[in-house]
Amino acid sequence: MRCIYCGTPLSAIDYCTGCGADVTLQKRIVRISNLLYNEGLEKASVRDLSGAISCLKRSLKFNKENIDARNLLGLVYYETGEVVSALSEWVISKNTVEENNAADFYIAKLQSNKNKLETINQTIKKYNQALLYCKQDDEDMAVIQLKKVLSQNPNLIKAYHLLALIYMKQQEYEKARKLLKKAAQIDTTNTTTLRYLHEVEEATGVGTNLNKSSRRFRKTVDGEEKEPHLLGPVTYKNGNDIIIQPTTFRDSSTMATFLNIFMGFVLGAALIWFLGIPANTRKINQEASKSVTDANTKLASETAKVTSLEKEIEDYQAKVDEANNTMQAAQDKADGYDTLLKAANEFISGDQNAAGNTLGEIEADSMEGEAKTLYESLLNSVKGAMYSSLYSQGATAYSSGDYKTAAEALKKATEADPTQYDAWYYLAFSYYNLNDTENADKTLAETIVRFPQYEELLSPYITDSSVLTAAKSKSTGNTADTQSSSSDSSQTTSTEAGQTTQDTYIAADQNNGAQDAGNTDTGNGYYDENGIWVQTY
16 A cells, blocks of 8 residues: 555555655545455355445445455456446456456456357347337347347346346246346345346245255154155054055956056047147247248348438438539639629729629629639729619619519618618618518618617617617727718718608608609709609719
């Protein structure tokens, strides 16, 4: 034993000679761990395996470096058929102490027999398959699998318990009792075994003798065994004569001989009828049952193969879909680059309106690297022309009642020149007329943040006031000042005049554009006869 603080070997005194630490508690813990190990060893020696497992686990809780306790726990697990748990304990033991460790011998002994390891692996798979059959109410297949498991690993107590449960469900209590008695011989105090035996005894009303010896002791009288009474001739005394009377008297007449022969034939025929025919019938039934079982096993195997193939097909289809999506994305990006080149050629030729329209067809998010730089440069160069074209499309669509097209064009117009109040205004009310309250609230809130002088006019149309509050909180003071100045420079009329004009036009929107605003000039544009704002440059 070494000090837990400095690693110095400890002596009989309660202090470490290396660091002077008090190791009384450490020694007490080690003694408790050893005491529990000894108790577990005693229980394992009388096949109280469940009690041994409990003691050894407690021993390792006190001292995880108690190699003897861990190795013994692995042996107990191995004896109960839990080979995987046994290997786990031995591997931990080997990693804790590498030299002079019995775990090396146990692991080498087990690994030297490859067939044994493969058999153990197969028993685990079959046991899990039996559990699956039980969940599917396929008890016959579960019984077959469990019988195979017990033939390959006769110490697996879990398999005894599961097979006994199936027999108990089928009310075959004697078969269940026989299995549970075998499990009790492996682990005498296993609580699950004893509980199942108690249920069998309650169901049958017959007790279970778990003693290994089946010898029945004869009755004793005054401490001595009483000899059983042997049947034989009866003798008695009549005066001075001793009379010996035979136990039976048989008349060996001819009639009796023929009668005995006849009875022999009858008994022989009865034996053939009651023993031979049922045995033949049982054999036929067993062969039929085996054929059905083999067919079910083959069907289950083929079903598993079909399921596996279907999964592979689904995986391949997913890969094909992913490849198609990637190819489509690449094609869209290539189309975007072609459109960008077309816009560049139009700009070079001096047709800014056409270049602006072409740029409006491009998704800005699809541009990357130098293409994005070119896109932004062209966009800044043709912003005015592009805005005019998109705004004109949106206004025309809005006037005709095509609010969806209007929203698409006006959204691009706001992206081309976000300083124009009119595009934001019509975009918001396009969403409003489409009953798209979420986008309408967001656009109205963004418009108020950019153009705060119109808050009183636009805020009554926001259905969720929290959207406006959130939009204001995101806007910094400098951004708000910049947007307000930009909005003021784009509107040459006074706030009061703009308020009156917009109030009039909102009423016109609610009457489906029926109001005639005339040709009133307002700042950098005017309202035409249809009530549409036309921007001038």
